[in-house]
Amino acid sequence: MELKQIRTLLEISHSEEIMRRYFVVNGYDGALTMLGLIMGFYVSDSVDLAVVITSCLAAALALGMSGISSAYISEAAERRRILEQLEGAMVTSLDESHHARAVIWIPWLVALVNGIAPLLIALIIIIPLWLARSGVVLVFGPLLSAMVVALVIVFLLGVFLGRVGGTFWLWSGLQSLAVAFVTVGLIYLVG
């Protein structure tokens, strides 16, 4: 499948918007999950860094797999339904058309974005933990540094949403950050 064909399929299926939404929503999920997990380890005293890294990696992989499978199943069903409706309106089979190809390819593309977003963001958040494990000295310590990275990512996702929605970027970023701080606060109270 060529890049030009992929672009055509994205255009006729309006999938760019869906993929952008999935990227932000699941990326946000990934960042908050990692933040919560690391905060949990932070409030439980003296947990081995290897255990933290393994737990975070396992959670990241689970988020990725969940994102891929859930998006594929729902998108494939939705695309099939739309194609059937269109074939009904056209009173003909669209098997040879871009619309039929979109039913096959678009669910995979959307699923990949949906799965890769939380996985990628989670892996970025884990970087300070890996650095600390390999001997790099971090100013705030590994767990706090990872939480700062998570907060920065949450803020940036908010900024991105603000720009997409045409609202003030700083306000949108601060809103996302407020949700992250509430999450951190709740975990602190529970711990």
Place this chain on the structure above:
Amino acid sequence: MISVQRLVLDVLKPHQPNALVFARAVASLGEDYRVNIRVLEVDEQTETLQVTIEGDRLDFDRISSAITESGASLHSIDEVSVIGK
């Protein structure tokens, strides 16, 4: 050599791809293809077009394939202009 120089087609297509993208897809089949589209009717999911294609040597099979690939359906050939050189 007989060459088709003008075709007027009655085409039913879904709203996507839009008329501009559809016209580009047909026009890209030949360097001298000129495509003119008139939207005759718009329904909830489909639109009926009058597609006029002009060129020195139109390839009907490729045009028909491009129409099918776009998810459209060729209803009739309303006008043709053919030159026998």
